[in-house]
Amino acid sequence: MTIKGKAYIAGAFEHPTRKAPDKSVAQLHAECAKGALTDAGLTKEDVDGYFCAGDAPGMGPLSMVDYMNLRVRHVDSTDTGGSSYLVHVAHAAEAIALGKCSVALITLAGRPRSEGMATGTAPRPGSPAQPDMQFEYPYGPTVVNMYAMCAMRHMHDYGTTSEQLAWIKVAASHHAQHNPNAMLRDVVTVKEVVESPVVASPLHRLDCCVISDGGGALVVVAPEVMKSLGRPRVKIVGVGEAPKGQLGGDVDLTFTGARWSGPRAFAEAGVKPADIQYASIYDSFTITVLMQIEDLGFCAKGEGGRFSADGNLISGTGKLPFNTDGGGLCNNHPANRGGMTKVIEAVRQLRGEAHPAVQVKNCALALAHGTGGSLGTRHGSATLIMERE
Amino acid sequence: MEERKLPAPEPNPETAPYWDAAKNGTLFVRRCAACGRAHHYPRTLCPFCFSDKTEWQAASGNGTVYSFSVMLRAPAPYAIAYVTLDEGTTMLTNIVDCDFESIRMGMRVRLVFKPTEGGAPLPMFTPA
Ligand SMILES: [Zn+2]
Numbered sequence: 001m002t003i004k005g006k007a008y009i010a011g012a013f014e015h016p017t018r019k020a021p022d023k024s025v026a027q028l029h030a031e032c033a034k035g036a037l038t039d040a041g042l043t044k045e046d047v048d049g050y051f052c053a054g055d056a057p058g059m060g061p062l063s064m065v066d067y068m069n070l071r072v073r074h075v076d077s078t079d080t081g082g083s084s085y086l087v088h089v090a091h092a093a094e095a096i097a098l099g100k101c102s103v104a105l106i107t108l109a110g111r112p113r114s115e116g117m118a119t120g121t122a123p124r125p126g127s128p129a130q131p132d133m134q135f136e137y138p139y140g141p142t143v144v145n146m147y148a149m150c151a152m153r154h155m156h157d158y159g160t161t162s163e164q165l166a167w168i169k170v171a172a173s174h175h176a177q178h179n180p181n182a183m184l185r186d187v188v189t190v191k192e193v194v195e196s197p198v199v200a201s202p203l204h205r206l207d208c209c210v211i212s213d214g215g216g217a218l219v220v221v222a223p224e225v226m227k228s229l230g231r232p233r234v235k236i237v238g239v240g241e242a243p244k245g246q247l248g249g250d251v252d253l254t255f256t257g258a259r260w261s262g263p264r265a266f267a268e269a270g271v272k273p274a275d276i277q278y279a280s281i282y283d284s285f286t287i288t289v290l291m292q293i294e295d296l297g298f299c300a301k302g303e304g305g306r307f308s309a310d311g312n313l314i315s316g317t318g319k320l321p322f323n324t325d326g327g328g329l330c331n332n333h334p335a336n337r338g339g340m341t342k343v344i345e346a347v348r349q350l351r352g353e354a355h356p357a358v359q360v361k362n363c364a365l366a367l368a369h370g371t372g373g374s375l376g377t378r379h380g381s382a383t384l385i386m387e388r389e
Numbered sequence: 390m391e392e393r394k395l396p397a398p399e400p401n402p403e404t405a406p407y408w409d410a411a412k413n414g415t416l417f418v419r420r421c422a423a424c425g426r427a428h429h430y431p432r433t434l435c436p437f438c439f440s441d442k443t444e445w446q447a448a449s450g451n452g453t454v455y456s457f458s459v460m461l462r463a464p465a466p467y468a469i470a471y472v473t474l475d476e477g478t479t480m481l482t483n484i485v486d487c488d489f490e491s492i493r494m495g496m497r498v499r500l501v502f503k504p505t506e507g508g509a510p511l512p513m514f515t516p517a
Contacts, residue, residue, distance in 0.1 A: 121462045125396075134398040134408075135430035136481050138511050140460065145469045148458035156456075156494040200469075201459045248436035249429035249478035251471050253456055377481075 002268055007093035008226040009234040011040025011219030012347040016181050020213040021114040025057045026067045028109035028215045036217035041229045049074040049101030053084035055110045055335040074101040080380025081372020082337040087382045090239035092220040102222040109215025110335025119211050119336050120144040145200035146376025151287040153253040162202055164305030166193035168286040169206050169329050171313035176326025178355040183210045184330040207286040214334035216344050232351040238269025238385035245378035257381025258295035265383035273297040278349040278360045280342035280368040283327040292369055315358040324358035339370035350388040364388045393465040397508020406445055407431055408509035416448040416500055416512045418476045429478040450500030451475045459489045472514050486515040
């Protein structure tokens with residue numbers, strides 16, 4: 001059994017806010033839901049499946065179904081950090097294929113910027129019951145220094161340079177200049193990235209993503225629902241999931257779960273990395289992109305630095321146009337979870353609704369890939385392949 | 390520069406012997422008698438073969454730096470690291486008592502313990 005062709009993305013909405021001190025988190029979720037349903041040409045009454053992750057307040061789907069007053073017959077609150085929303089698309093397609101729902105709503109929202117959260121630079125304690133906590137938290141792991149250790153090892157094993165990593169930010173900034181909602185719209189140079197202050201060696205301030213409030217939503221529907229709508233058809237053709245951890249102490253920071261989730265998605269879709277015309281790649285840091293590009297098979301392991309350099313990720317000039325909204329590196333990283341916006345920009349590309357300056361010509365096959373948690377410790381990994389019908 | 394304060398680890402019944410050993414200046418690794426492999430962090434059931442024949446073993450305290458990063462955006466900069474112990478498993482730790490500029494990948498390091506705020510001391514490493 002496969003989900004290939006069993007479900008479509010009919011609605012996608014990215015909240016325009018990047019700072020929302022005057023809104024509640026539940027309100028942001030609902031505003032995103034309304035935006036995606038309007039985009040699809042559906043109403044709240046059509047929704048019969050609801051999906052959300054750890055950013056949803058209270059008891060997740062129970063709190064949000066109540067707040068929005070939905071009447072659903074299927075819920076899923078799988079939380080794999082920032083990759084959750086790609087997993088939700090996959091799970092929605094599975095539920096639709098099994099007849100458990102026909103209009104699945106997925107929402108994300110948060111306000112880390114308004115709340116003044118030191119997202120990347122302060123160690124965050126978990127619950128003492130979390131099995132890793134007593135062996136990690138006292139040592140000061142932060143988001144940035146754990147990803148930095150991945151970069152350090154990649155540089156050591158493969159000769160990757162800070163300049164090659166910088167090219168990833170440069171490419172994202174070339175795209176963000178066309179996005180009026182992007183937080184960072186100035187085009188930056190390799191020199192500016194490598195001369196920005198080091199946060200955690202070897203990562204610089206400009207190797208990091210933005211911290212933003214906001215959110216997004218998606219509506220995944222059954223084929224018969226899609227046919228009744230006047231929207232361009234974005235068909236889900238392949239999905240793959242894979243959590244990866246410290247492997248019992250056989251720590252290997254040189255690869256990500258994309259090595260496992262990617263081939264599963266490509267096999268289901270029946271396509272190869274070279275067939276992909278546009279890729280949304282999770283970009284919490286420049287190193288995140290570089291490692292995932294390798295693990296998804298866009299280049300050989302260790303070649304990510306050379307592959308990303310010299311504008312190869314810039315739409316219109318490079319071989320692999322990526323994150324044409326500016327991505328988490330320049331546009332938006334709502335709730336510190338970038339998976340939702342990865343799917344949304346891929347949908348825009350497949351519909352031909354991306355900004356004309358970054359739109360990939362005749363974009364018919366796109367990939368979105370998400371990471372959640374930390375590449376330096378444990379993370380979720382999810383790959384989604386979509387086709388314009 | 391502020392002095393860095395280390396939070397106390399919070400042991401549970403499964404991990405109490407590890408922290409009791411730390412109080413006595415010993416680093417424990419957990420080794421499986423069924424498959425012979427050491428793992429970290431310590432578990433009762435081996436994460437490789439799921440046998441419950443796991444036991445504590447005193448580590449030599451010697452290892453090599455697998456990766457590291459110097460956290461500069463902090464009240465007091467510090468060096469986080471993964472160190473691969475000579476016993477064969479890799480642990481998250483800090484490199485201390487040295488010039489951070491001198492830390493290198495693959496560098497040999499040796500065990501030191503650093504006091505925490507009201508708990509067992511933390512096993513850390515310094516250049517050998
Ligand atoms: Zn074993």
